[in-house]
Amino acid sequence: MNDVMDRIWGFIEAFLNNAVVFLDTTLTPLEILGPGVVIFVLAFLVVIFTRIIAQFYVTQRSVTLEKEFRHWQGIREEAMKHPDREKGKALAKNVDQAELNKAYYDYFFEGMLKHFIVNVLPILLMVSYVTTVYTPQTLLQRFGERWIFSFSLGSSSQVNVSSMLWLVICFVLSFILVAVLKMVFKKRYAPKIFV
Structure with missing residues (x-):
């Protein structure tokens, strides 16, 4: 297992090193304008990249979890419409305890993971690049x-x-x-x- 993780880390490290060399080569002509302009261009491009990726990156698991959450939320709302108010609350509570809470937390954590991959990770990589270079x-x-x-x-x-x-x-x-x-x-x- 350690050999597999070492190989994976080696590929990631090689990719990041090549990305740094590519960025350095690409940004060298812009350095005539000064480091402030170069850093602004980098930040703007990363923000554009994150906005575009956020629009198009949707996992199948996220779609499935959203459907499941909407389904159980609809069942809960139907239970609350029961003519006997107390029985409706009890039915809704059972739905909450049985499936809705699980579906909500699964959907929430999937969204949080997507946010991390799409928004936080590119920004952290750019912060790392700028503070290193x-x-x-x-x-x-x-x-x-x-x-x-x-x-x-x-x-x-x-x-x-x-x-x-x-x-x-x-x-x-x-x-x-x-x-x-x-x-x-x-x-x-x-x-x-x-x-």
Whole structure:
């Protein structure tokens, strides 16, 4: 079993190393614009990627669990419609204890796993990439400064924006920008598509 896990980890490590080399090669021309622009482009692309994948990645298990949950939820609602209110509550409680709770938790955990795979994992991989590639030492070597941005707020205080802080800001801005673009797209093009 250990040999199998070692081989799997070896494939994952090789894939991630090749992905880092590919990203470095692809982003080298953009570094003329500075590390802030490169990190923003990366964050925006990851957000676009997660939104697209979230739309299309649906497991068969998720569909089955949703149908099962809706089925038991409908049975529970029918039980609550019983003319005898107390008997309806008892029937609904039995449905809850027998099947609905299990179906709900299975469906919930499947959705949480999908969210982790589709949203959290790509963001964590990008955080790992940026914090590894754009360290203060690397920034000093490549761009001549240890920080993404540096500005002063007064005579004695200076604010230094690290690559990690800038990445978080870029993710927030990217999610907002994608939401705005989605609203504009729906307003402008959706009525024309469906007419």
